[in-house]
Amino acid sequence: MVASEYQLEAHPVIPKGKPFLLVVLDGWGENKEDEFNAIYKAECPTIKSLKEGAPRRWRTIKAHGTAVGLPSDADMGNSEVGHNAMGAGKIIQQGASLVDNALEDGSMFTGAGWNFAKESWANGGTLHFIGLLSDGGVHSRTDQLFALMYGASDHGCKRIRVHVLTDGRDVPDGSSIKYVGQLEKECENLRSHGCDAKIASGGGRMYVTMDRYEADWNIVERGWRAHVLGDAPNKFESALDALTKLKEENPKLNDQFYPPFVVVEKDGSPVGTIEDGDVVVNINFRADRVIQISKAFEYENFDAFDRVRWPKVKYLGMMQYDGDLKLPSNYLIAPPLIEGTSGQYLCANGVRTFACSETQKFGHVTFFWNGNRSGKISDELEVYHEIPSDNIQFNEAPHMKAAEIAKAAREALLSGKFDYVRVNFANGDMVGHTGDLEATKRACEAVDQGVKVLIDAVEQMGGIYLITADHGNCDDMAQRKKTGEPLRDETGKVAPLTSHTLAPVPVAIGGPGLPENVKFSDNFPKAGLANITATYINLMGFQAPESYVPSLLAFD
Numbered sequence: 001m002v003a004s005e006y007q008l009e010a011h012p013v014i015p016k017g018k019p020f021l022l023v024v025l026d027g028w029g030e031n032k033e034d035e036f037n038a039i040y041k042a043e044c045p046t047i048k049s050l051k052e053g054a055p056r057r058w059r060t061i062k063a064h065g066t067a068v069g070l071p072s073d074a075d076m077g078n079s080e081v082g083h084n085a086m087g088a089g090k091i092i093q094q095g096a097s098l099v100d101n102a103l104e105d106g107s108m109f110t111g112a113g114w115n116f117a118k119e120s121w122a123n124g125g126t127l128h129f130i131g132l133l134s135d136g137g138v139h140s141r142t143d144q145l146f147a148l149m150y151g152a153s154d155h156g157c158k159r160i161r162v163h164v165l166t167d168g169r170d171v172p173d174g175s176s177i178k179y180v181g182q183l184e185k186e187c188e189n190l191r192s193h194g195c196d197a198k199i200a201s202g203g204g205r206m207y208v209t210m211d212r213y214e215a216d217w218n219i220v221e222r223g224w225r226a227h228v229l230g231d232a233p234n235k236f237e238s239a240l241d242a243l244t245k246l247k248e249e250n251p252k253l254n255d256q257f258y259p260p261f262v263v264v265e266k267d268g269s270p271v272g273t274i275e276d277g278d279v280v281v282n283i284n285f286r287a288d289r290v291i292q293i294s295k296a297f298e299y300e301n302f303d304a305f306d307r308v309r310w311p312k313v314k315y316l317g318m319m320q321y322d323g324d325l326k327l328p329s330n331y332l333i334a335p336p337l338i339e340g341t342s343g344q345y346l347c348a349n350g351v352r353t354f355a356c357s358e359t360q361k362f363g364h365v366t367f368f369w370n371g372n373r374s375g376k377i378s379d380e381l382e383v384y385h386e387i388p389s390d391n392i393q394f395n396e397a398p399h400m401k402a403a404e405i406a407k408a409a410r411e412a413l414l415s416g417k418f419d420y421v422r423v424n425f426a427n428g429d430m431v432g433h434t435g436d437l438e439a440t441k442r443a444c445e446a447v448d449q450g451v452k453v454l455i456d457a458v459e460q461m462g463g464i465y466l467i468t469a470d471h472g473n474c475d476d477m478a479q480r481k482k483t484g485e486p487l488r489d490e491t492g493k494v495a496p497l498t499s500h501t502l503a504p505v506p507v508a509i510g511g512p513g514l515p516e517n518v519k520f521s522d523n524f525p526k527a528g529l530a531n532i533t534a535t536y537i538n539l540m541g542f543q544a545p546e547s548y549v550p551s552l553l554a555f556d
Ligand SMILES: O=C(O)[C@@H](CO)OP(=O)(O)O
Pocket: 026, 027, 077, 078, 079, 080, 138, 139, 169, 170, 289, 429
């Protein structure tokens, strides 16, 4: 039975019932064609032919800044906001913006979450912050952390401990020293005003605490031991010492992969373990990489690793990270309410869906796509298929699981059991984040081969496809000066860019099932990822919901 609020009318031009393929090329922007654009330099005949072979069915759309609900157009896009927009058909004010608003209008410090946290320090508990320390704006921002620290001090908090995860992925490698230096300064300032604030522990975001989609629980366990128990092989008298000395010992170490460390007093005792009665605030607004640590703090029954000690603390997220699990149960800011997602509409109209990626992006095409819900929309109509990612540095095996994803999705298309096959290829993004240009070219080639397999399957089935991306990354692998020239070190070596880019992303449609007269409209020059949703709902033979931003299709 179709829930009437979600009923969709038939599209007047595009027939229903053709198998439909949607591909997200993660981290694949349309950018300047130069030697640092891995896509341009790689052999990608299939994806390049989409643009050259059918120019009326290829265009770019915005994937960053306000077009995807971020605070400003200086913000690069990311997977969360990109997949939220593509899944939901509208621009959603995202976590970063909601936190900014609450800090600006003061509602941060009057809400239920803040009041709940306050009880703890009013009773002598320590306030702990855990999170990614940078101003990358993808998972967190230092200015928001500092505002919370000062807010707490203004509200009577006398003891703050910060557990820092160094970045180097949304910001240049090596910048962790700068962010830790800034935080040290703020701590010093707070101390001079009577609030004992210190950095207590830390580690690199890809090695400590911030695992996602249960790819490797060891990452979270290392964080737990350092932050909660004060237990790590590396102990230093300050976080700055930790970063500089660990790097001296191992010059190849990068910010993303710092081992866990604990800051200790002169006598070797940790400056800030997490104890009964304390309050822990996770400063990340983005969910995927803090769901596991949130479970470790929140769940009484927990067997992912041995916590050794499970302190009775108040635990809060910057946001609630999982709407289905209600995790965590306490949070500072209510997450964006993402209702009326494409999945809700399509399931209500009987569309049988196969969603697939490898672990690193599995939640992107399911959880983020469905408006940050960890469950399925329909057990009868949907199959979610995860291919386990390898736990390695991805420039060592840049093909990742592209072939396996293509194989699984191809079988789904050919089986006739699905109307809609949705996949994400991780390579351009995950290898792009390593800053390794040569490996990233190989990554692009693996994606291109995967896309070819899938387009062939669509051809065979008389289907329709839409191929797009969530934000840029592999399209520019060099840090740039203001002039656009690549930035070089003293030896002339180009500084690698490990982050996403601000580039728009391509979108291409095609397939034998697509009527000849369907093309992209010449309107909507400012279209963004949210416009994809109405577009693919049309491609499946339905008119899009009125609440969605417009479809990009036009008809001759
Ligand atoms: O790895 C991640 O967490 C982010 C970058 O911080 O990348 P993406 O948005 O592509 O998942």
